[in-house]
Amino acid sequence: MKTAEHPVLSIENLSIDYLAETTVHAVRDVSLTLRRGEILGLAGESGCGKSTLAYGLTRLLKPPAFITGGRVVFSSREGYDIDLSTLGGEDLRAFRWDKIAMVFQGAMNSLNPVLRIAEQLEDVFLTHRPELGKAERRRRCGELLELVGVDRGRLRAYPHELSGGMRQRVMIAMALALEPQVLVMDEPTTALDVVVQREILQEITRLRSELGFAVVFITHDLPLLLEISDRIAIMRAGLIIELDDALTLYTNPQHPYTRRLLSSFPSLTGERGDFIRSGVLTGDIALEETEQTLEATAAEDVGIDKEEAR
Incomplete structure (x- = not known):
């Protein structure tokens, strides 16, 4: 899918610290632009600051984590910009899920085990679209499940009655409920087997093409990002050390760390680092x-x- 040059999300010199006995500079002076309709991959080893960056740009950080510099600007398709640092209280609550939604790390375990799927999906509409009647809410919930390849009959199921892949699809459906313009996905395929992982990735790519939202896809699995991303940013020790389109980054990486990261994956078809999957x-x-x-x-x-x- 060809992406528009106009940005939907601009991260400008963002820095995030964990203020403990020893201050940890988790994200350091990061600047990124997410283009409308693109999939931007964010890769790096565990602890490099990927999830902290995701929580920072969605304003979900909790103490001792604090934004110490920079800003995040959302550019709506309606033609106005929002500096997320200016939002607070009810305005911030209304902004989340409506403009930017997030699929959290370990999302398939995020569902409430004692509530049916319908109740959990409907909660999004009760919070953000209170004017909708019960019948309309239930209809939209059924459509959401079918959108991600789950039968609407599963609305009456409890989470434990669904497979891991189906629970992950439910979480993606929940994130898409209000048709956000940006979807942040923090390792959404963690703990899934490779077959289900492939299905989830195909669904994300298909939905992006159909609905036109942009995606920030976070993972330590660089080969996975090479398959689905338009551009990839490599993160290390809180810094973005390389950013390029997926093909260029694979065939001509510039930073030594990127080259080491590429060569660290086992080969499936040839020499070490030759991990092309399809x-x-x-x-x-x-x-x-x-x-x-x-x-x-x-x-x-x-x-x-x-x-x-x-």
């Missing part, structure tokens, strides 16, 4: 190479078993 080996070639790999692995296993028997 679009290279297809049909009979892929099947033949897979069979050869399985045969070689089986032969190695037999050799190991014989050696151990001796």
Whole structure:
């Protein structure tokens, strides 16, 4: 999907500290622009400041975390700008979920276990669209589930009656309830198996194309970002050390850390760091190479078993 150059979210020299016995500079002078309709990937090792940045730009930080510098500006498609630092109280509450929504890390475990799915989805409308009647709320909840590939009959289910992938889809549906212009996703596929992960990523890409929202997709899984992102920012120790389109960053990384990060992933099809997951080996070639790999692995296993028997 071709993205518009006009930004929907501008992060300008944002700095966030954790004020403890020793101050931790978790995010340091970060500047990023999220274009309308784009998927911006944010990658880096654990503890580099990715989630802190996400909480900062959505104004969800709690003490001892504080924004110590910079600002975040939201540019609405209606033509006006909002400096998020000026929002507070009811204005900030109304802004969240309506303009910017978030899918939290470990989202599939965020559902209330004692409430049905319908009650939890309807709560978004009760809070932000109180003028809607019960029948209209229930209709919209059913449409949301179907939008993310879940049967509307699951509205009566409790979270424990859904698989991990379905719970994750429910959380994405909840984030999309008010048709936000920006969706922040903090490691939304954590703890999901690779098949379900692939389905979730396909849903995110499809929904972005259909609804036109922009995405900040946060993960430590760089190969995953290379598949779905328009641009990727690499973060280390609170700093953005490299930012480029996905193809350029993969084929011509500039920063030594980015090169090390790329080379740290195991190969699936060739040399170390060659972790392309799709679009290279297809049909009979892929099947033949897979069979050869399985045969070689089986032969190695037999050799190991014989050696151990001796």
